Amino acid sequence: MPSAEPTRLTDDLWLAAHDGVKGARLIGDWPLGVALATGLLAEFIQGGFLELREGELFRTAKAAAALPSDPALRPVLVTMQAEEQTWPVPTAPVRAWAHDEHSGWLPPVRQETRHRLPGHQLNAWISYLAYEQRAETRVLDRLSRTGLVRREEHRRLFGGTTVRYVPCDSYASGTPANTITHAVQTGRRLSGSDVVLAGLFLASGLHHHALATLSPYERSLLAQQIQAGLTDTGEPGIKAMVRELLQAADAAIGEAAMR
Secondary structure, eight states: OOOOSOOOHHHHHHHHHTOSGGGOOOSOHHHHHHHHHHHHHHHHHHTTSEEEETTEEEEOHHHHHOOOOOTTTHHHHHHHHHHHHTSOOOOOOOOOOOOOTTSSSOOOOOOOOTTTSOOEEHHHHHHHHHGGGHHHHHHHHHHHHTTOEEEEEEEOTTSOEEEEEEESOHHHHHHHHHHHHHHHHTTOOOOHHHHHHHHHHHHHTTHHHHTTTOOHHHHHHHHHHHHHHTOOSSSOOHHHHHHHHHHHHHHHHHHHHHO
16 A cells, blocks of 8 residues: 655656556656656755765765665665775875964864865766666665555566566656646746756656646746746755756766767
């Protein structure tokens, strides 16, 4: 029985991408993989576990204190921690400080800050999570636990079996896109999560299917909502980080299409 718990951003993305006939996938493996990878990273940022600065991901103090319990996020953060263990100890040039031995104060102590430490390359992590369906595997695990997808096996004509996952409920798979469509058509503001989801629809090309009923004018309204929803009112914060994420996803999918 499907769980009554609210779905997460990346779960909604996967469900919307499988809202075709009999749960058919609406976009290609690579665009979906990149979008799912980006969605998971957005969940990390919105949850306060990661920060994104100039193309690099940094684990926060919250992430260092405790791993998330979420089954889709925890393994990814464990892998990040393992990667950091292979990094060389960072060194930074030390500026000589004049110290008066008679001042009574101890000389200043050099401190390493996160700005001197290396970060995880965003593009590399998007590619890593997109390849071999790593991000999708994490999302499917979470969806399976909540009863929103089921595993199907089909025998091949010449032996062997194929496995695929399909939504258990067509209503659940159609809800994410319908929520965005209805909000735009009725002039309502999108929630923060729906702004990011709509951005992932556009980056992956899923909007051609999921938001097909929007008129050109309504699509322009949606674009305005996304831009406004990802603009911080003060100093750059989470919204700016998510905007940078979506730009990286759009570039990764566009570069693959040009090959």
